[in-house]
Amino acid sequence: MSGPGPVDPTTTEAWARLTGLAASYEPDLRTTLTPEWVDRQTLAAADLHVDLSKNLLDGDVEAALLALADQVDVTGRRDAMLAGERINVTEDRAVLHTALRLPADASLTVDGQDVVADVHEVLERVYTFAERVRSGEWTGVTGKRIETVVNIGIGGSDLGPVMAYEALEPYRQDGLSCRFISNIDPTDAGQELKGLDPETTLFIVSSKTFGTLETLTNARLCRAWLLEHLPSDVGRDDAVAQHFVAVSTALDKVADFGIDPDNAFGFWDWVGGRYSMDSAIGLSLVVAVGPERFAEMLGGFHAMDEHFRTAPPESNVPLRMGLLNVWYTDFLDAHTHAVLPYAQLLHRFPAYLQQLTMESNGKSVRWDGEAVGYDTGEVFWGEPGTNGQHAFYQLIHQGTRLVPADFIAFARPAYELTDGDVDVHELFLANFFAQTRALAFGKTADEVRAEGVAEELVAARTFPGNRPTTSIMAPELTPSVLGQLIALYEHITFVQGAVWGIDSFDQWGVELGKQLAQQLGPAVSGDADVLAEQDPSTQSLIRYYQENRG
Numbered sequence: 001m002s003g004p005g006p007v008d009p010t011t012t013e014a015w016a017r018l019t020g021l022a023a024s025y026e027p028d029l030r031t032t033l034t035p036e037w038v039d040r041q042t043l044a045a046a047d048l049h050v051d052l053s054k055n056l057l058d059g060d061v062e063a064a065l066l067a068l069a070d071q072v073d074v075t076g077r078r079d080a081m082l083a084g085e086r087i088n089v090t091e092d093r094a095v096l097h098t099a100l101r102l103p104a105d106a107s108l109t110v111d112g113q114d115v116v117a118d119v120h121e122v123l124e125r126v127y128t129f130a131e132r133v134r135s136g137e138w139t140g141v142t143g144k145r146i147e148t149v150v151n152i153g154i155g156g157s158d159l160g161p162v163m164a165y166e167a168l169e170p171y172r173q174d175g176l177s178c179r180f181i182s183n184i185d186p187t188d189a190g191q192e193l194k195g196l197d198p199e200t201t202l203f204i205v206s207s208k209t210f211g212t213l214e215t216l217t218n219a220r221l222c223r224a225w226l227l228e229h230l231p232s233d234v235g236r237d238d239a240v241a242q243h244f245v246a247v248s249t250a251l252d253k254v255a256d257f258g259i260d261p262d263n264a265f266g267f268w269d270w271v272g273g274r275y276s277m278d279s280a281i282g283l284s285l286v287v288a289v290g291p292e293r294f295a296e297m298l299g300g301f302h303a304m305d306e307h308f309r310t311a312p313p314e315s316n317v318p319l320r321m322g323l324l325n326v327w328y329t330d331f332l333d334a335h336t337h338a339v340l341p342y343a344q345l346l347h348r349f350p351a352y353l354q355q356l357t358m359e360s361n362g363k364s365v366r367w368d369g370e371a372v373g374y375d376t377g378e379v380f381w382g383e384p385g386t387n388g389q390h391a392f393y394q395l396i397h398q399g400t401r402l403v404p405a406d407f408i409a410f411a412r413p414a415y416e417l418t419d420g421d422v423d424v425h426e427l428f429l430a431n432f433f434a435q436t437r438a439l440a441f442g443k444t445a446d447e448v449r450a451e452g453v454a455e456e457l458v459a460a461r462t463f464p465g466n467r468p469t470t471s472i473m474a475p476e477l478t479p480s481v482l483g484q485l486i487a488l489y490e491h492i493t494f495v496q497g498a499v500w501g502i503d504s505f506d507q508w509g510v511e512l513g514k515q516l517a518q519q520l521g522p523a524v525s526g527d528a529d530v531l532a533e534q535d536p537s538t539q540s541l542i543r544y545y546q547e548n549r550g
């Protein structure tokens with residue numbers, strides 16, 4: 001690998017300082033969380049109001065974390081990314097998802113090409129196509145208006161569009177809905193195709209590589225379903241041309257599939273799959289909410305990009321949150337991180353973040369190929385509140401593990417509902433405020449005793465507190481705010497990867513399973529020779545399958 005490698009963070013003075021601070025760190029949020037501390041730790045980024053004050057942090061730790069960022073040159077790496085340098089070294093690619101949301105009058109030249117002009121040319125085509133579907137001008141092959149758009153894609157070609165489609169439900173056009181097929185489990189396509197009218201259904205095949213087994217299999221079976229269920233006098237080519245469009249970087253493969261190149265929307269190898277929902281991969285979302293709302297979402301992404309690019313380190317929210325995650329992971333032994341949206345509309349946000357964060361930072365070698373000598377990527381997970389409160393919060397409150405958590409909530413609800421005189425959104429938000437408070441301050445044994453609890457029950461009812469949370473609030477979940485939130489987590493992920501010196505933009509770890517699935521296919525279908533080449537456990541499992549398939 002050419003060029004100097006990353007700084008090993010463990011060799012920095014700041015890492016040694018953090019190690020020392022962690023050894024003697026005894027958090028006591030009850031005494032340290034003063035009004036001054038809250039003021040100092042409450043930051044703004046675009047429309048987001050971010051309260052870091054309930055984290056396990058003091059001034060010394062904060063200073064040492066900022067020094068660490070400085071000593072491994074996070075901002076230098078950020079600037080290299082934004083300028084289009086090939087920071088995805090294992091794939092020799094630029095990392096330019098931020099260019100997807102630059103305004104049309106910006107310019108960014110990479111390898112002699114103005115990528116902003118390219119982005120906006122495709123965006124205009126996406127917008128025009130989406131408007132044709134929304135207005136009814138684009139019809140199915142029998143002349144009927146499109147009522148259902150089915151996005152076929154997986155990973156980054158699915159999770160972002162689904163998550164945003166759910167999040168922006170109040171902005172969807174009536175009479176037009178989206179469905180999403182991702183899994184190669186035939187149940188997925190079987191369920192999603194159920195009840196659909198082929199004459200009013202449009203399929204979008206979304207695949208960066210157009211080589212993904214799941215997506216191509218599902219695309220073929222949806223094509224077969226379409227042809228089988230359309231009136232018999234409809235020509236095959238006309239049907240596919242009118243009911244199938246594609247989004248990919250591999251436009252030659254799209255043409256091979258039989259999709260009209262005029263109905264294919266491209267993007268570029270400098271957009272990672274998990275960073276692609278604001279490219280043409282968002283086509284289903286554009287159809288659902290319209291170009292204007294999609295453009296507002298891009299504006300939100302860009303506002304957060306600008307914050308990340310320009311805000312000073314101490315008030316740079318992605319930098320501060322990414323550094324806190326490093327602190328918890330490498331110094332306070334946290335293994336997981338919960339993201340808990342108090343917004344039902346964000347119910348797919350944790351799933352989306354799982355790919356973003358774990359495919360990015362689940363690595364154990366640095367970008368120069370050296371093994372890391374420290375922990376990297378924590379496990380991200382979560383569910384919307386208050387459902388999570390009745391499921392796993394027990395462990396966060398009283399378990400033996402430290403689980404840092406991000407709480408997300410909005411001042412204005414998507415639906416105004418009352419229960420008698422009670423505003424249900426207020427009831428909901430009371431839970432949000434209560435949980436972060438309970439986690440921070442807990443309940444002492446004396447407080448439990450003061451309630452008259454029998455001594456033998458006191459321990460079980462005591463809450464240790466000092467469980468760290470970040471609270472993120474915004475006025476309302478608008479398209480712009482959604483873009484801001486997504487970009488926030490993209491940049492948090494970037495900051496962690498930069499500190500750890502890993503390439504957050506490749507995903508070699510998903511390849512082995514794909515290769516083995518190809519090799520094993522014949523064994524599953526009955527090839528005894530291939531079966532005999534497998535390890536004993538795999539042979540035994542495949543035999544069990546064969547005996548029980550019926």
Ligand code: F6P
Pocket residue numbers: 154155156157206207208209210211212215273274359507510
């Ligand atoms: O297998 C992982 C992965 O490569 C993801 O990174 C990507 O988002 C997903 O597969 C889908 O890939 P594609 O868009 O090329 O079909």
